[in-house]
Amino acid sequence: MAVRLPEIDVVLVGGGMTAAIVGKELAEAGQRVVALERGQMRQTVPDFQSPTMHDELTYSIRHALMQNPEQQTITFRNRPDQTPLPMRRLGSFLPGEGVGGAMVHWNGVTWRFQPEWFELKSWTEERYGRGFVSDEVTIQDWGVTYDELEPYYDFFEKICGTGGLPYGDLTGGNPFGGRRSNPYPNPPMKEPYALNLFRTAAAGMGYSPFPAPSSNATRHYVNPYGAELKPCMYCGYCERHGCEHFAKASPQVSILPAALANPNFEMRTGAWVTRIEHDPDAGIVTGVTYVDAAGREVFQPASMVVLCAYAYHNAVLMLQSGIGQPYDPATQTGTVGRNYCYQTFGGATVFFDGTVRFNPYMGAGALGVVIDDFNNGSMDHSELGFLGGASTSVSQASGRPIAFHPVPGDTPGWGLAWKEAVRRHYNSTLSISAQGSSLPHPNNYLGLDRTYTDAFGNPLGMLTFDFPDNDRRMAAFLTERCVEIGEAMGASVVEGNDLAEHYSIVPYQSTHNTGGTVMGADPTTSVVNRYLQSWDCHNLFVMGAGVFPQNAGYNPTGTVGALAYWAVDAIKNQYLRNPGPLVQA
Amino acid sequence: MTKRDTRDRDRDAPSALSRRDLFKAAAAAGVVAAVPTVAAGQESAPAPSASPAGPPAAAPGAGPVAQAPAARPVLFFFNDEEARFVEAAIDRLIPADPEWPGAVWAGVLTFIDRQLAGPYGDGAKTYLAGPWTPDAPPEQGYQHRYTPAEIFRIGIAEVRAHVTETRDAEFAELGADAIDAVLTALEAGEIELPSIPSALFFSVLLDNTVQGWFADPVHGGNRDMVSWRMVGFPGAYAQYLETVDIFNLDYRREPVSIADAAARAVHLGGHHEH
Ligand SMILES: Cc1cc2nc3c(=O)[nH]c(=O)nc-3n(C[C@H](O)[C@H](O)[C@H](O)COP(=O)(O)OP(=O)(O)OC[C@H]3O[C@@H](n4cnc5c(N)ncnc54)[C@H](O)[C@@H]3O)c2cc1C
Ligand code: SF4
Numbered sequence: 001m002a003v004r005l006p007e008i009d010v011v012l013v014g015g016g017m018t019a020a021i022v023g024k025e026l027a028e029a030g031q032r033v034v035a036l037e038r039g040q041m042r043q044t045v046p047d048f049q050s051p052t053m054h055d056e057l058t059y060s061i062r063h064a065l066m067q068n069p070e071q072q073t074i075t076f077r078n079r080p081d082q083t084p085l086p087m088r089r090l091g092s093f094l095p096g097e098g099v100g101g102a103m104v105h106w107n108g109v110t111w112r113f114q115p116e117w118f119e120l121k122s123w124t125e126e127r128y129g130r131g132f133v134s135d136e137v138t139i140q141d142w143g144v145t146y147d148e149l150e151p152y153y154d155f156f157e158k159i160c161g162t163g164g165l166p167y168g169d170l171t172g173g174n175p176f177g178g179r180r181s182n183p184y185p186n187p188p189m190k191e192p193y194a195l196n197l198f199r200t201a202a203a204g205m206g207y208s209p210f211p212a213p214s215s216n217a218t219r220h221y222v223n224p225y226g227a228e229l230k231p232c233m234y235c236g237y238c239e240r241h242g243c244e245h246f247a248k249a250s251p252q253v254s255i256l257p258a259a260l261a262n263p264n265f266e267m268r269t270g271a272w273v274t275r276i277e278h279d280p281d282a283g284i285v286t287g288v289t290y291v292d293a294a295g296r297e298v299f300q301p302a303s304m305v306v307l308c309a310y311a312y313h314n315a316v317l318m319l320q321s322g323i324g325q326p327y328d329p330a331t332q333t334g335t336v337g338r339n340y341c342y343q344t345f346g347g348a349t350v351f352f353d354g355t356v357r358f359n360p361y362m363g364a365g366a367l368g369v370v371i372d373d374f375n376n377g378s379m380d381h382s383e384l385g386f387l388g389g390a391s392t393s394v395s396q397a398s399g400r401p402i403a404f405h406p407v408p409g410d411t412p413g414w415g416l417a418w419k420e421a422v423r424r425h426y427n428s429t430l431s432i433s434a435q436g437s438s439l440p441h442p443n444n445y446l447g448l449d450r451t452y453t454d455a456f457g458n459p460l461g462m463l464t465f466d467f468p469d470n471d472r473r474m475a476a477f478l479t480e481r482c483v484e485i486g487e488a489m490g491a492s493v494v495e496g497n498d499l500a501e502h503y504s505i506v507p508y509q510s511t512h513n514t515g516g517t518v519m520g521a522d523p524t525t526s527v528v529n530r531y532l533q534s535w536d537c538h539n540l541f542v543m544g545a546g547v548f549p550q551n552a553g554y555n556p557t558g559t560v561g562a563l564a565y566w567a568v569d570a571i572k573n574q575y576l577r578n579p580g581p582l583v584q585a
Numbered sequence: 586m587t588k589r590d591t592r593d594r595d596r597d598a599p600s601a602l603s604r605r606d607l608f609k610a611a612a613a614a615g616v617v618a619a620v621p622t623v624a625a626g627q628e629s630a631p632a633p634s635a636s637p638a639g640p641p642a643a644a645p646g647a648g649p650v651a652q653a654p655a656a657r658p659v660l661f662f663f664n665d666e667e668a669r670f671v672e673a674a675i676d677r678l679i680p681a682d683p684e685w686p687g688a689v690w691a692g693v694l695t696f697i698d699r700q701l702a703g704p705y706g707d708g709a710k711t712y713l714a715g716p717w718t719p720d721a722p723p724e725q726g727y728q729h730r731y732t733p734a735e736i737f738r739i740g741i742a743e744v745r746a747h748v749t750e751t752r753d754a755e756f757a758e759l760g761a762d763a764i765d766a767v768l769t770a771l772e773a774g775e776i777e778l779p780s781i782p783s784a785l786f787f788s789v790l791l792d793n794t795v796q797g798w799f800a801d802p803v804h805g806g807n808r809d810m811v812s813w814r815m816v817g818f819p820g821a822y823a824q825y826l827e828t829v830d831i832f833n834l835d836y837r838r839e840p841v842s843i844a845d846a847a848a849r850a851v852h853l854g855g856h857h858e859h
Contacts, residue, residue, distance in 0.1 A: 050821070050823065050846065051821045051841075051843045051846035051847050052843060052847075054801075054820075054821035054822075054823050054843060054846075055800075055801055055803070055821075055843060056799070056800060056801070057796060057800040057801065057804055061796060061800075062705060062709075062710065063710055068710050069710060069711060069712040070708075070709070070710060070711060070712055070713070073712045076725055076726075077725065078722075078724055082722075082725075083718070085718055085721055085725045085726075085728055086712050086714075086728075087712070087726060088711050088712045088713065088726060088727045088728065089710065089711050089712075089726065089727060090710070091726060190829050190830040191830055192829050192830055192832075193830075193831075193832040193833055196832065231826065232826070233823065233824045233825065233826050234824075234825040234826055234829040235823035235824060235825070236823055236825065237823055356833060357833050357834060357835060357836070359817075359825075359828070359829075359834060359836050361818055361819060361825070362825035362828055362829040362836075363825075363829075364829075367829075396829075399818060400818075401799040401812065401813070401816060401818050402795065402796050402799040402800060405795075405799070405816070413772070413791065414677075414678040414679070414768075414791055414794075415677065415678065415679075415680065415765070416680050416682055418679075419679055419680070419682065419685070419687070420682070422815075422816065423685070423815050423816055426816035426817065426818070427816065427817055451716065452712075452714065453714075502722075502724050503724065504723065504724040504726070505724060505725060505726045506723070506724070506726045506727075
């Protein structure tokens with residue numbers, strides 16, 4: 001029998017970024033909050049310190065900071081008629097584990113989505129007419145607008161100490177962004193040579209380059225929580241590693257010091273949540289069951305549960321707990337697991353063959369120059385044959401050589417010729433990357449596996465995903481543009497990086513999994529309402545990129561943070577006063 | 586943004602030993618081998634290893650790699666025959682050239698040995714529960730039941746048996762061209778091994794070789810940071826605030842390994858340690 005603990009006001013499942021935000025804010029609102037994190041406590045000192053943090057093998061390659069698939073993974077297939085098989089090793093994406101979650105080892109690129117993305121269905125129909133995208137593409141409006149989210153984007157950027165140039169042509173900032181109430185709290189990052197070559201070529205072609213919005217702090221900065229960020233050293237051990245310098249906005253730097261200072265907030269580590277308990281008749285959740293560090297099953301009753309376990313984990317937990325109607329691709333009914341999306345990349349690798357020195361190891365996670373000319377809201381799609389778009393950039397995050405030793409495609413994979421090519425191209429190669437949007441398709445969804453189980457004997461989550469045709473056409477277009485820019489840079493060899501024939505779970509692409517618990521205005525096509533509140537249980541809220549109905553051509557976390565603050569505001573100012581559905585179904 | 590002139594900066598850049606100086610200095614210190622002098626193509630099978638009673642690992646490679654692969658380090662995972670197989674293979678995967686030593690000199694055998702003797706070899710961070718689907722489409726990733734240690738142990742035994750059968754010879758004693766031919770066939774999946782796809786064995790061997798070549802020397806390979814010197818990577822050094830935006834900078838700095846940096850931090854009082 002599970003140990004039953006005394007009831008508490010709020011349980012957060014997970015101890016990462018969204019948990020830190022919700023925990024800090026609700027504890028301050030007087031709620032007694034406990035965050036249940038399956039991993040260990042992690043702090044900048046001692047856990048992220050040099051020189052041991054500068055170990056590419058341990059952190060980047062063997063995934064020291066990341067989820068352990070031995071205990072829990074997901075199964076995967078491209079199509080519903082295949083047998084799903086376990087993702088036995090991390091590859092395509094690298095979810096976090098331990099306090100701070102994936103934002104410990106993220107890059108720090110901190111975007112706002114373009115305004116139209118939140119009303120994509122209405123916008124597309126109005127602009128291009130009904131039928132512009134096939135019925136298969138189940139895009140939808142989010143139920144919240146950019147203007148509503150703007151103050152929360154603004155606050156999240158202040159929490160992260162994001163650096164960049166304000167939007168607009170005259171400033172050198174992004175001319176394609178939405179309205180901003182404030183400039184970025186910090187100035188942009190420096191500009192290395194490779195980025196400047198991209199800027200020059202792109203500007204020469206009539207595009208509008210600007211510095212990537214970065215949460216690698218560009219100066220000493222104190223955020224609204226009184227947390228101090230110190231200047232980034234461009235150390236080159238950023239993504240996949242923790243920051244030793246208190247410069248990367250991670251929860252333990254930007255948010256948790258304030259949260260943990262409040263006695264209302266508890267971070268309970270080694271606590272693996274296996275089930276959200278609910279009472280379907282009353283339409284409420286009653287708490288969660290977890291397995292504690294010693295292996296004991298514990299029931300933690302709570303008046304409110306907030307899922308902060310990372311995008312797809314939240315959907316899998318709901319499915320495992322039997323909350324909401326699981327999505328069924330055969331009938332296209334049900335909501336939990338629906339509209340799983342990802343990220344679609346085009347790009348080019350540009351070889352200068354020893355004629356320049358980029359010193360790629362002088363890098364930072366979010367160091368980049370970007371053009372937004374090919375993003376969704378910047379283009380007229382009438383003649384393009386697809387919907388969506390990409391942020392297109394050159395970035396210099398790291399030159400760690402196990403992963404970074406680019407060679408032209410016709411180089412043998414080993415032997416003398418390989419070794420010579422590695423030596424020749426290491427310091428003079430860059431890549432242009434078009435980080436494209438991902439639109440939903442009825443076959444792409446999250447479910448539960450019937451064969452494989454996790455360390456607790458529960459079914460693994462199951463992912464079915466392949467790139468929809470719309471996104472393939474987009475990627476082909478983007479790769480062509482990247483090749484053109486590469487050629488304008490005066491390189492000796494430019495190779496287009498075509499999208500793979502099928503999505504593969506093996507090579508790293510991005511930890512930008514979205515969907516599965518999507519938000520919306522209609523309970524038949526969404527799991528949560530515009531305030532991220534479950535339609536089924538009014539005291540259950542769901543954070544994370546799982547609520548995106550479709551994923552944009554940007555990294556997700558800026559929007560995840562903005563939505564967390566938006567939802568928390570509704571919880572504090574509406575829900576706690578009058579618990580019940582915030583939107584009538 | 587304007588380009589900043591890099592010439593003065595270049596002069597100020599920390600002076601680094603040239604590669605030739607390095608090897609001179611190192612050889613003088615009795616630590617590393619002289620730069621191999623034989624043409625790479627000739628540098629094939631390592632000579633038989635020193636007998637267990639031979640010189641200890643403290644005098645590795647007193648001479649060109651090809652002639653004297655040195656006393657073998659103490660190994661935790663491989664037996665002697667396996668070690669010879671791995672040495673012969675990695676010597677072709679990353680060979681020495683007239684300028685730079687290769688994987689054998691760099692200690693990649695030790696790296697792989699330590700990896701396989703540790704959690705990685707045992708399948709750490711890998712979901713290994715059945716059922717398995719060895720013929721799954723590549724998009725679904727690794728679907729075999731083996732740990733990396735098993736892949737090496739089984740793969741080496743089966744490739745050795747295959748070579749004995751088809752060429753009546755020991756893999757490690759084949760000439761360079763013949764070893765290349767076997768490796769190429771493994772990579773292409775053209776050799777049928779009894780219990781493991783040859784392309785799988787090859788890819789795990791190659792991945793580990795490249796990792797041992799480039800990983801920090803604390804893991805047993807990349808001796809004297811040779812791969813880092815070859816590409817110009819400063820290793821665990823990680824402060825580029827002042828230099829990141831100097832265009833075309835000819836940056837030269839003696840690389841630093843984690844072990845060096847840790848030792849140095851102690852000597853200097855380690856201002857950012859704990
Ligand atoms: C290498 C890398 C680079 C990235 N770069 C960027 C970038 O530049 N820009 C950007 O916008 N985004 C980036 N991201 C994505 C970003 O890290 C995530 O969007 C963000 O961390 C999501 O926050 P979250 O709170 O939803 O999940 P997380 O921060 O991951 O927190 C989830 C936590 O829940 C815990 N948990 C999960 N299940 C359970 C359970 N059952 N019981 C208890 N605890 C549980 C996990 O251990 C984890 O700590 C990157 C990610 C990676 C991996
Ligand atoms: S690049 Fe900057 S922000 Fe990233 S880990 Fe290094 S010092 Fe921290």
